[in-house]
Amino acid sequence: MSPRRSAAEALGTRAAILDRSVGIASLEGLEGLTIGRLATELGMSKSGVLGHFGSKEALQLAVLDRAGQIFRTEVWEPALPAAPGLARLRVLCEAWISYLERGVFPGGCFFVAAAHEFDGRPGPVRDAVAARFDAWRARLDKEAGRAVDAGDLPEGTEPGQLVFELLGLVMALNHALQLHRDNRAATYARRGVRARLGSAC
Incomplete structure (x- = not known):
């Protein structure tokens, strides 16, 4: 086997482990990931799984990175063609709602699930979750600030307050969908976004 093929196969195996891990962690939490379970489900040895990451914590951090890539593809990238500011903020919010819906x-x-699991547990995983939220909040804040500077939002709009409310709306949507299976929740969330950002029509 050539070194190039061997490296490609290793990357493919790592990707398969991460994709399965994301599915498990989404439902059962990052602590629900065990090397033994992954090995069984993927038809690998425990040492084979562990060899790709080195420790359970390293696996959890890699899973967060993989989930972040998925979130970026689903929510951030669809908004890139939109004009910076209010137009992009509207597209971001719609993509965000759709991602949950x-x-x-x-x-x-x-x-959100990872934050609930680790918010009171200091360590690298908590720090990584917090960093993801900080980066996302900063991105939203930047677009809100652009919209305010352009005069596209009501006078006196504070970007930080607006972002706080948008985060609250989407977290409420996640809660309503997951805990209550409320099929009206996405409609409510969209109404809330329109109330704060206006309609694009």
Whole structure:
């Protein structure tokens, strides 16, 4: 076997482990990941799974990265063609709602679940979850600030307050979908977004 093929196969195996891990962690939490379970489900040895990451914590961090890639593809990338500011913020919010409505992760928003699991547990995993939220909040804040500077939002709009409310709306949507299976929740969330951002029509 050539070194190039061997490296490609290793990357493919790592990707398969991460994809299965994301599915498990979405439903059962990052602590629900065990090397033994992954080995059984993927038809590998425990040492084979562990060899790709080195430790359970390293696996959890890699799973967070993989979930972040999925979130970026589903929510951030669709908004890139939109004009910066209010137009992009509207597209971001719609993509964000759609991501939850379509059940991209079987357990709802991966990062909301991870935050609930680790918010009171200091360590690298908690720090990584917090960093994801900080980065997302900063991105929303930047677009809100652009919209305010352009005069596209009501006078006196504070970007931080607006982002706080948008985060609250989407987290409420996640809760309603996951806990209550409320089929009205996405409609409510969209109404809430329109109330704060106006209609694009």
